[in-house]
Amino acid sequence: MRTVLVTGPGGAGSSTVAAATALAAARAGARALLVTADPPPGLTAPQTPGLTVRTLDAACLFQDRAAELQQRLSTVLELLGASPLDPEEFTELPGSREFALLHALGRTDGHDVLVADLPPVGSAIRLLALPEQLRRYLGRLLPPERQAARALRPMLAQLAGVPMPAEWLYETAARWETELAAVSAVIASAATTVRLVVEPGPRAAAAIRTARTGLALFGHRVESLTANRLLPTGSADPFLAGLSGQQQKYLKALHEEFGADGVPVRELPHLGRDPYGPDELAALGGPELAVEPLPDTPAGEPWSVEDRLAADGHLLWRLPLPGATRETLDLVRRGDEVVVDAGEFRRIMPLPSALRRCTVTGAALRDGVLRVRFAPDPALWPQ
Known part of the structure; x- marks a missing residue:
């Protein structure tokens, strides 16, 4: 539908x-x-x-x-x-x-x-x-x-x-x-x-x-x-x-x-x-x-994880947030979830499985995209 x-x-x-x-x-x-x-x-x-x-x-x-x-x-x-x-x-x-x-x-x-x-x-x-x-x-x-x-x-x-x-x-x-x-x-x-x-x-x-x-x-x-x-x-x-x-x-x-x-x-x-x-x-x-037809299937997540382990030693989680500013953004990790505040809105999101075994090392907003860096936790990441 x-x-x-x-x-x-x-x-x-x-x-x-x-x-x-x-x-x-x-x-x-x-x-x-x-x-x-x-x-x-x-x-x-x-x-x-x-x-x-x-x-x-x-x-x-x-x-x-x-x-x-x-x-x-x-x-x-x-x-x-x-x-x-x-x-x-x-x-x-x-x-x-x-x-x-x-x-x-x-x-x-x-x-x-x-x-x-x-x-x-x-x-x-x-x-x-x-x-x-x-x-x-x-x-x-x-x-x-x-x-x-x-x-x-x-x-x-x-x-x-x-x-x-x-x-x-x-x-x-x-x-x-x-x-x-x-x-x-x-x-x-x-x-x-x-x-x-x-x-x-x-x-x-x-x-x-x-x-x-x-x-x-x-x-x-x-x-x-x-x-x-x-x-x-x-x-x-x-x-x-x-x-x-x-x-x-x-x-x-x-x-x-x-x-x-x-x-x-x-x-x-x-x-x-x-x-x-x-x-x-x-x-x-x-x-x-006019209403154009679209596939009636679950939508894919708009966020992506980029593997930069070999080059930079971290994974990069990208969250598109057009219109956001640094002053109105906040991000806190709680266990296997992250709490993202964007202005007057807040969302609690489960982390992708690979990122649950990592620690947050930094975040930056550039061109309407929030980029969060995750480094592998040695105690949880397989050698």
């Missing part, structure tokens, strides 16, 4: 671009699914054969999961003398919309193309990182080997004199792991790409530079940058000409920055208002928003 994740700085029009992208895929003959919390006005499935618009119902999903958890905890609540909550008492909590979006990413119902309208780019990067982080937490708190010893828990409880985790806890953890793995597979697929949407200007340029670093840190591939709401050039109106000139200056900088990495910049015009209905959405982008 082809998946397009659409995001950008808040107010750049990413929801409109997501809708136009899904529409373009449907009109090209694909079974397209648009997942959004804010469907564009006038876009309905009956008007567009092949297009399904799924509006997130975060409140309903939260209520269902909260009621299920309360049911699981009913025995404990009774022992504590607590009164269960009625279904109408469950109110949506902050963050439930993001969880609803992740839930939708794992349920595509046999569509050919999934277009996800993500929140603003900083929140989107954290959201896409969440399945990996939660799976890591589950693995640490409820490791598989502990779950495998279910038959021994009653005996262990008697020997230890303390109650062991209930069966429902391990069943719930296993179900969460299955759901998170399905979402992670979609995010990590080579057929999943990110479309960044920006309205060229000074604030947008800084936000996009930060976004590129965060997306690269988590291994997401930026397919294209959409420069949205471009004003016409050559206007006789001095005010409009001035605005357009400023916009063109930042647009040129975006072409240079992204073009250097082979990322195309798509240009969409300013219509003077938000598009209404499928025809206006289709006129907005046309071929600029």
Whole structure:
């Protein structure tokens, strides 16, 4: 399945671009699914054969999961003398919309193309990182080997004199792991790409530079940058000409920055208002928003290890981080993992097997690539 994740700085029009992208895929003959919390006005499935618009119902999903958890905890609540909550008492909590979006990413119902309208780019990067982080937490708190010893828990409880985790806890953890793995597979697929949407200007340029670093840190591939709401050039109106000139200056900088990495910049015009209905959405982008097919396989890691043992006595781990600066980067090793801080984003990554038997001897950022040097540990490296 082809998946397009659409995001950008808040107010750049990413929801409109997501809708136009899904529409373009449907009109090209694909079974397209648009997942959004804010469907564009006038876009309905009956008007567009092949297009399904799924509006997130975060409140309903939260209520269902909260009621299920309360049911699981009913025995404990009774022992504590607590009164269960009625279904109408469950109110949506902050963050439930993001969880609803992740839930939708794992349920595509046999569509050919999934277009996800993500929140603003900083929140989107954290959201896409969440399945990996939660799976890591589950693995640490409820490791598989502990779950495998279910038959021994009653005996262990008697020997230890303390109650062991209930069966429902391990069943719930296993179900969460299955759901998170399905979402992670979609995010990590080579057929999943990110479309960044920006309205060229000074604030947008800084936000996009930060976004590129965060997306690269988590291994997401930026397919294209959409420069949205471009004003016409050559206007006789001095005010409009001035605005357009400023916009063109930042647009040129975006072409240079992204073009250097082979990322195309798509240009969409300013219509003077938000598009209404499928025809206006289709006129907005046309071929600029076409969804190209890609292999539906796990994506390869963007990081590589270079063997320099013979020449320099070390291995070199390369981590592409476009837009990063030395001042915003930090790297710490913890056991067989490394913690990488890139500005406002942090990722904990397992080291490749060869590097686990080495020690970190240095790191440098050059041309948007973090290069980390590892020297073999004599106590662990075979002679």
